[in-house]
Amino acid sequence: MKRALDPFLPVLGVIGLIALWYLAVWNQIVDPVLLPSPTDTFHAMYKGMAGGRLGHDFVMTVERTVVSTLIAAAIAIPLGIFLGASERLYRSLEFVIDFFRSTPASAMFPLFLVLFGVGNETKISVAAFGAALVILFNVAYGVMNARKTRLLAAKVMGASRLRVLTDVMLLESLPQTFVGLRNGVSLALVIVVVAEMFIGSTDGLGQRVFEAQQLFNMPDMYAAIFAAGALGYGLNLLFQLIERTFVHWSGK
Amino acid sequence: MPDGALLMPTGGVPIGAPLAASTAAPHVTVRGLTKRFGKTSIYERFDLDIPRGKLVSVFGPNGCGKSTLINIIAGLIPPDAGEILFDGKPLRAIKFGYVFQNYREALFPWLRSVNNIEYPLKLMKIPKVERRARVEKLVAHLGVKIDLNRYPYEMSGGQQQLISIMRALVVEPEILFLDEPFSALDYEMTLFMREQLQRLFIETGTTTVLVSHDLEEAVYLADRILLLSRGPAQIADYARFEAPRPRTDATLSDSAFVAMKAHCLEVFQREVRKG
Numbered sequence: 001m002k003r004a005l006d007p008f009l010p011v012l013g014v015i016g017l018i019a020l021w022y023l024a025v026w027n028q029i030v031d032p033v034l035l036p037s038p039t040d041t042f043h044a045m046y047k048g049m050a051g052g053r054l055g056h057d058f059v060m061t062v063e064r065t066v067v068s069t070l071i072a073a074a075i076a077i078p079l080g081i082f083l084g085a086s087e088r089l090y091r092s093l094e095f096v097i098d099f100f101r102s103t104p105a106s107a108m109f110p111l112f113l114v115l116f117g118v119g120n121e122t123k124i125s126v127a128a129f130g131a132a133l134v135i136l137f138n139v140a141y142g143v144m145n146a147r148k149t150r151l152l153a154a155k156v157m158g159a160s161r162l163r164v165l166t167d168v169m170l171l172e173s174l175p176q177t178f179v180g181l182r183n184g185v186s187l188a189l190v191i192v193v194v195a196e197m198f199i200g201s202t203d204g205l206g207q208r209v210f211e212a213q214q215l216f217n218m219p220d221m222y223a224a225i226f227a228a229g230a231l232g233y234g235l236n237l238l239f240q241l242i243e244r245t246f247v248h249w250s251g252k
Numbered sequence: 253m254p255d256g257a258l259l260m261p262t263g264g265v266p267i268g269a270p271l272a273a274s275t276a277a278p279h280v281t282v283r284g285l286t287k288r289f290g291k292t293s294i295y296e297r298f299d300l301d302i303p304r305g306k307l308v309s310v311f312g313p314n315g316c317g318k319s320t321l322i323n324i325i326a327g328l329i330p331p332d333a334g335e336i337l338f339d340g341k342p343l344r345a346i347k348f349g350y351v352f353q354n355y356r357e358a359l360f361p362w363l364r365s366v367n368n369i370e371y372p373l374k375l376m377k378i379p380k381v382e383r384r385a386r387v388e389k390l391v392a393h394l395g396v397k398i399d400l401n402r403y404p405y406e407m408s409g410g411q412q413q414l415i416s417i418m419r420a421l422v423v424e425p426e427i428l429f430l431d432e433p434f435s436a437l438d439y440e441m442t443l444f445m446r447e448q449l450q451r452l453f454i455e456t457g458t459t460t461v462l463v464s465h466d467l468e469e470a471v472y473l474a475d476r477i478l479l480l481s482r483g484p485a486q487i488a489d490y491a492r493f494e495a496p497r498p499r500t501d502a503t504l505s506d507s508a509f510v511a512m513k514a515h516c517l518e519v520f521q522r523e524v525r526k527g
């Protein structure tokens with residue numbers, strides 16, 4: 001009998017959180033100016049998303065995140081394959097890649113501001129820079145960790161070096177490439193939102209959160225935070241879905 | 253020693269009255285093979301003949317280089333010195349099949365089983381229609397009853413190894429190499445696969461080299477049992493086992509089989525003690 005409730009378990013946490021939130025608002029545990037009620041927040045979210053400014057900002061952030069991830073993937077995937085195919089080349093660049101991968105991308109804002117000015121290009125290029133290093137690292141490792149037996153099997157059947165690369169190495173690296181893409185898109189979103197807050201922005205979710213906070217419009221601020229959360233969660237889910245469709249053998 | 257077993261001098265070239273099977277020229281000749289890994293010498297001026305249309309089992313102590321031998325013959329590892337010829341031709345001029353121990357890592361999980369089997373034909377630029385026809389012919393020939401539209405990871409270990417074997421056979425190889433093909437399978441599946449391999453060998457008569465770590469299996473399947481010594485490996489014995497095929501469970505209790513197995517075990521133990 002108990003097991004029948006299992007599919008609803010994930011919902012329990014959500015209900016619990018909202019219940020706690022209502023309790024805190026009704027009993028005025030937190031200053032009502034700082035914590036609006038869930039009703040006000042969701043109302044603000046609905047109003048904003050249905051034709052309001054929040055919807056526009058949401059679309060802008062999606063656009064920047066997607067464009068920067070695409071740019072990152074277009075550069076990092078071929079480069080990762082190239083570096084991964086020659087392990088000695090990768091080893092000689094490993095420190096440089098790891099160093100910049102470990103450098104907080106937000107520390108690069110001022111540099112990119114000087115390079116690209118205060119427009120859209122800066123936000124997209126910093127995010128692409130951060131995501132590209134994560135994707136590059138994963139793709140290169142995916143290629144380098146291709147099962148030796150599988151490469152030998154192709155070779156023993158008479159595959160040329162190019163065929164081994166296209167028929168085996170590329171497909172072998174796909175599961176790891178998707179790990180890189182998922183981490184890359186998450187990082188790109190983080191960077192885009194931060195960039196939207198601070199670099200002379202006029203739109204985007206980061207700007208929405210920041211502006212609502214400046215105007216002390218708490219329902220709007222919470223609504224924008226939730227929208228950003230939903231976006232991050234959605235992007236992750238989307239990539240998992242694509243992965244399950246295209247890399248059906250992953251983990252088997 | 254059973255009548256069928258004839259001791260060969262190290263060097264592999266048979267001496268004395270050749271039996272009917274060895275009147276034909278050997279299929280594969282290995283001459284002066286030398287291979288070292290670092291300072292360890294695995295093969296030092298090693299000679300071997302592999303007879304045509306026979307199944308040769310390779311057996312020996314751990315680390316003596318059983319797998320290394322077929323890997324070198326099949327071109328997976330380059331030798332340091334020596335010459336390996338197939339009817340006088342180099343490896344690149346012939347068609348051969350190779351079956352790995354680790355079928356899970358040897359098959360391509362992104363391809364359906366039928367596409368896995370077709371892959372070597374694709375490398376040979378054979379058109380799709382003909383590829384399908386050749387796979388179907390092979391399936392009919394072997395009497396395989398597996399859904400080949402499934403992916404390898406949806407199959408049992410034995411089925412996956414059968415797919416690997418079919419992938420090796422689809423090119424109609426002149427010679428088939430198997431590197432401990434059944435050692436990752438459970439006992440029941442091993443027995444079943446032994447029978448499959450024997451049937452396949454009876455039907456195609458392809459020269460086959462089987463590396464095995466199971467003496468019963470090595471003798472049961474073989475026409476010749478190549479017993480290797482510890483490194484640098486020499487031929488400790490190259491025994492003949494000529495029990496009629498198809499061999500069955502009855503073969504296992506047959507006196508010739510028991511005697512051959514005892515003989516091989518004795519040679520093996522002698523070599524292990526030397527180490």
